[in-house]
Structure formats: C-alpha cells, structure tokens
Amino acid sequence: MFGNEEVTIHLPENFDYLPHELKLLCWPNYPMRCLPSKFRPEKLVKFKMVNNKLEKLWEGIALPCLKKINLWGSVNLIEMPNLSKATNLETLKLVDCYSLVKLPSSIPHPNKLKYLYLSNCRNVETIPTGISLKSLEVLNLNGCSRLRNFPQISTNISYLSIDGTSIEELPSNLSLRFENLNTFQMHSLKKLSQRVQLVQLLTLLTLSPSLRYLHLSYIPTLVELPFSFQNLHKLAILEIRNCENLETLPTRIYLQSLRFLDLSGCSKLRTFPDISTNIEDLNLSKTAIEEVPPWIEKFTNLHKLEMKGCVNLETLPTGINLPSLECLNLSGCSRFRDFLISQPTLHTSI
Incomplete structure (x- = not known):
C-alpha cells in the first residue's frame, strides 16, 4: 500500500528466491504457503509478514541477528521453527494464528525476549518448558482457550493477560513478587475453580507496587x-x-x-x-x-x-x-x- 494506492504483486508459480542479504522482510498478505526453499535468512533482523497464507517457515537455520518476528493473522501457520539460536530475539507476535498448535520448543536462557503476544492462539495447549521467559516484560495470552498451564514468567513482567484461557490451577511454588507489573487482565477464567487459588493470586497482585490497571471479569x-x-x-x-x-x-x-x-x-x-x-x-x-x-x-x-x-x-x-x-x-x-x-x-x- 503506497499512499491510497493498492499495489498487487503477481508471483510466478515457480517463485523460489529471496536474497540472503535481507535484514528486513516486511510483506503483508504474502500469498504463498511457504517461503522460498533456498532462502537463508541468517542476516534477518526484522521479519514481518502479517495476514499471510504461510503454513510453515524455515527449518534448521541459525538466526543470530533476528530481533523481531510479527506473524499476526497467519491463520494457516501450524508450527513455529526452532528458535534455539535466536538469542537476540526481543519480540514475538503470533496474534490470531488460529491453526498454530506448537510453539518453538526452545528459546534458551540467556535471551532478550521481552514481548510475547499469543492472543487468540486457540489451539496452543502448552508453553514448552524450553522457552525461557526470564527476560519477559509483556505476555498476552488472551483467548488461548486450550492453554491449561500457568507459565513460569519473569519477575520483570509489566503486562500480563490470561483472559479466556483454560488455566485450572496455579503452580504450588508461585512466589513471585510482580514488582514491575503495570497491567493485569483476567477474564472468563471459570476453570480456576479453587477459591483459595484465586485469593492467592489476588494477594500476590497486591505486592505489585507498580500496578496501574487491573481487569477481572466473569x-x-x-x-x-x-x-x-x-x-x-x-x-x-x-x-x-x-x-x-x-x-x-x-x-x-x-x-x-x-x-x-x-x-x-x-x-x-x-x-x-x-x-x-x-x-x-x-x-x-x-x-x-x-x-x-x-x-x-x-x-x-x-x-x-x-x-x-x-x-x-x-x-x-x-x-x-x-x-x-x-x-x-x-x-x-x-x-x-x-x-x-x-x-x-x-x-x-x-
């Protein structure tokens, strides 16, 4: 989109090339089911492809430079690739990825991941234990209706939304002091059935001297x-x-x-x-x-x-x-x- 003009790109059926030197790849409405098979995005810093038709991404590629991934609206995407070597990754946006079943199995510590958006990833059931959230500041799980486990989140967290999840219980060792928490949202958490756990969570929130916005409903x-x-x-x-x-x-x-x-x-x-x-x-x-x-x-x-x-x-x-x-x-x-x-x-x- 340039100004008010809409630009349509017609790709040949045998399209199979993107330059390896790319540092920024921003392509909304990408029409293909996969990226070019020979594409080696080792120098990629920002990857933004919203509302695309992708079903899978790259495989077996180290991504040492990658800082931002935005795949908002990738409704056909089933699985994320291995991000174990993407140690500079700061932002991962997977909002409205309805078909996504598995998150990357590993983002080890230390890493720089600060922002994780999984809103409406309604087929994601777990956050793998290999994903380190020790640097996380923002976590949005709104609408992850099959998610049952409360994530082991960072004490640096400033924004946390667990609206509409299926979380049933809190970890027995939940003793974090959310000293930097600014916003907390919990909506329709009917499966958190034990009142003592709810009181535990609410009491924990009151240890957050920075909390400015609290939303509890249904x-x-x-x-x-x-x-x-x-x-x-x-x-x-x-x-x-x-x-x-x-x-x-x-x-x-x-x-x-x-x-x-x-x-x-x-x-x-x-x-x-x-x-x-x-x-x-x-x-x-x-x-x-x-x-x-x-x-x-x-x-x-x-x-x-x-x-x-x-x-x-x-x-x-x-x-x-x-x-x-x-x-x-x-x-x-x-x-x-x-x-x-x-x-x-x-x-x-x-």
Whole structure:
C-alpha cells in the first residue's frame, strides 16, 4: 500500500528466491504457503509478514541477528521453527494464528525476549518448558482457550493477560513478587475453580507496587477482594465486571490514584464503594446497590456516574453538590424516585 494506492504483486508459480542479504522482510498478505526453499535468512533482523497464507517457515537455520518476528493473522501457520539460536530475539507476535498448535520448543536462557503476544492462539495447549521467559516484560495470552498451564514468567513482567484461557490451577511454588507489573487482565477464567487459588493470586497482585490497571471479569469464584488491596497505591483503573458472586469490597482503605472504577454486572454487590474519593468515572450498572450515600459529595472529581439497571435503587440523596458531574445514567432503575442534584450542566438519563 503506497499512499491510497493498492499495489498487487503477481508471483510466478515457480517463485523460489529471496536474497540472503535481507535484514528486513516486511510483506503483508504474502500469498504463498511457504517461503522460498533456498532462502537463508541468517542476516534477518526484522521479519514481518502479517495476514499471510504461510503454513510453515524455515527449518534448521541459525538466526543470530533476528530481533523481531510479527506473524499476526497467519491463520494457516501450524508450527513455529526452532528458535534455539535466536538469542537476540526481543519480540514475538503470533496474534490470531488460529491453526498454530506448537510453539518453538526452545528459546534458551540467556535471551532478550521481552514481548510475547499469543492472543487468540486457540489451539496452543502448552508453553514448552524450553522457552525461557526470564527476560519477559509483556505476555498476552488472551483467548488461548486450550492453554491449561500457568507459565513460569519473569519477575520483570509489566503486562500480563490470561483472559479466556483454560488455566485450572496455579503452580504450588508461585512466589513471585510482580514488582514491575503495570497491567493485569483476567477474564472468563471459570476453570480456576479453587477459591483459595484465586485469593492467592489476588494477594500476590497486591505486592505489585507498580500496578496501574487491573481487569477481572466473569470469575464466579470471586466473592471478595483481600484487604491487602490497600497496598495498590498507583492503581488508576479497576475493572471488576460480571463477577456475579462478588458481595463486598474492602472497607477502610483508600486508593489515592484510582480514577476509573467499573463494577458493572456484579449483581450481588449491595454496598456503595468507599475506596477512593478521587474517582472520575464510576460504573455501578446492574449491581444490587439500594442507595447512594450522602457522602458521595466527597467525590468532587466525579464526571460520570452510571447505575443502569440497578433495580433495587430507590433514590439519591437530595440537595447534594457534585461540581464535576456531567453525566448521570439511571435508565432501567425501575424503583427510582425523584431526586435533586445541584448541577446545572448535568446530562441525566432516567
């Protein structure tokens, strides 16, 4: 694609050549099932071939210079080649490689692998023990629905997503302190059946002084959050959605950095959250909250309050002043009565 012009390349059926001196190979929508058989990519530094028709790559070739592999959307790719000698590899992106069954069997330590993206590799069942993740900073396993083993990850990890995996248990020796963890996402982890393991993981996360974004959703074993959540001094975004058995939040804690709180769909939650007064965006839709306390006036930075479908909510305190509130959504609150908020610019949906 050059500017707004689409360029179509017609390859002969006997196409079987790429120069061995290549350092950068970027070819989106590559139409062939394999690379040229005589191609020796020993000098390759960056390999980017997204949305291609490849079924296999090279075999038995050392890749000492290779730093980045991006095979996003390689829907026909079944297996990765041996990367045991790619010790300078920093980034491996295999997002939406639906047919991929096996990862490379070995990426030994020491290596420089920092970024591993396996989103929606739905046929990958294990991460081989030969893949060293000791240097890893970002690991995205979102949508790896057959993955059952929790990876032995680096203590340097800053981003970890295990959304939609089939992880059933945590390692018994899981004692990592995620000191650099910035983002953690866990969604639809229904097979993590033992509540004690979930509490173990949540408690472990609270040892992460750098954590800024935490997303937990569709986790039926989540009943409460540990009091140790008070240690998350840098947490800015907390999303706990559709955790149908969550009943309470910790009390007498204060998350000074929290700006965005989403508890929507936590249908057993009855208590209005009192964990930060610095919240700007608060979503309590489809919870069991019955009343909004008068001390909501302390939420002086609150711009948006959503309580859609809170069928137990009957009223708001009258005469309260929320100077920053711009949007209030109470649609579907069937028991709701009249209220008054001193805010002339407020947009209200009832």
